[in-house]
Amino acid sequence: MIIASFFLVFLTAIGENLFFFFLFCFCGEQDGNQGITDTVPTPIVIIDQDSDPDSTVVEITFGDRLGALLDTMNALKNLGLNVVKANVFLDSSGKHNKFSITKADTGRKVEDPELLEQIRLTIINNLIQYHPESSSQLAMGAAFGLLPPKEQVDVDIATHINVSADGPNRSLLYVETADRPGLLVDLVKIITDINIDVESGEFDTEGLLAKAKFHVSYQGKAIIRPLQLVLANSLRYFLRRPSTEESSF
Template sequence: MAMANAYLTSSFTSIRLRPSDFSSVKSFPTTKSHLYLLVSPRIDSTRNKNVMMCASVDGVDSMSSSSFSLKSGPETDYVPMPIVLIDQDTDPDATIVQLSFGDRLGALLDTMKALKDLGLDVLKGTVTTENSVTQTKFFITRLSTGRKVEDPDVLERIRLTIINNLLKYHPESSERLAMGEAFGVKPPEKKIDVEIATHNHVKEDGPRRSLLSVETADRPGLLLEMIKIMSDINVTVESAEIDTEGLVAKDRFHVNYRGAALNSSLSQVLVNCLRYYLRRPETDEESY
């Protein structure tokens, strides 16, 4: 892919691109509220002091998190809610990973490098700013197959990798993340009561599948644990949306039993199994 120079200005109203830099792109849409970033092997951001974000898959040009800060006002004590969303449904060809941390967003090169180290290819990225909240989306596929990520183990590794990067480059996020208890500089002040936080239910989603919704206290290995529970009772997961909102995990799974929607009896069995395992005080080591 040809060398690309992308400048994202602090006003968030324009992108300046060299048409000659893109050999395979016919058009490149821009709007005031959405900034589109084409990921290339190298993007040079050194020519503009107002650059807010640039991307490099190989991480060679990785810069310090302060270079990417979207925070323009004075420092405050308020720590925004960190959100990591893994979306398997919206795009048929790619897994979408969305990251937001209020108006603070940095170390994006390092995040992309970490994803590549997992054997993933970042196809493109988008940045959206709304009501002072900045959201970054990465569209990723498996580097070996060019297809979206299906393996639950890889999905969990993606989630934990992004959370690890948040803890590393935004240490203040540790007080809003479950992993901040063990790996952050400051543990969460308020811990989630698992008994109160855990809710799960199943509803119909057509004749061939059901929709399982799970809300519980977050912890490492949570996704793998839930997938294993479903596998143990022969429930197949077709797709998933994995949403980590601070200390809470809010996940949705499209599931079926032998190609059909779950009946009421099996739905109740699944709910009971999840309730039992998710309300355990600790996760077994083999779930990590």
């Protein structure tokens, strides 16, 4: 009873965020449940630019196999980032490790697509390093993993693009396609090359697939139907032919 009362007072005093910091300090990268199962869970990495106006939220799930990911947090710090908040929660899909990160030099959320892609690939690389079995479920596993994917995703079949209304001043672009390194940067470049602004969004890596949601606008307004078709066709062309040279146009 005395110990329980002390723990309650301690938790109240330090606050939830600091409590999780102490929790992480006593856990390692591989402290998750390492029990061998017949089915390797689908690794999921979410880069969320929508839910917090002040930070970029990263969420990592790999069934119940992940620990506190201290090595991943250190790798993010090496990119010039600060982990300002960390949280862990469980649900039916597994253990979710969620970080709020900002740029160390400005204290602001990450806006640069190239740095966002670096964050994504750094997390995936650490996932493959500490959980080699995950490489069989990741596109990067074909190049860097011990267990490459057994089957490659057909880009033509996997690619889905949709533009819908998102209020009077912007539209919501949804893209689902086969994942590959550099994809986030390529998507943003294709969109901005036709003078469409990307305001914010979310980029999810779910196994061999990538699913992106972007809030987009044209000259401060929602995208009209003809421009929606141009955007969708441009994305579809580049995604289905990622190796096409610009000189071929």
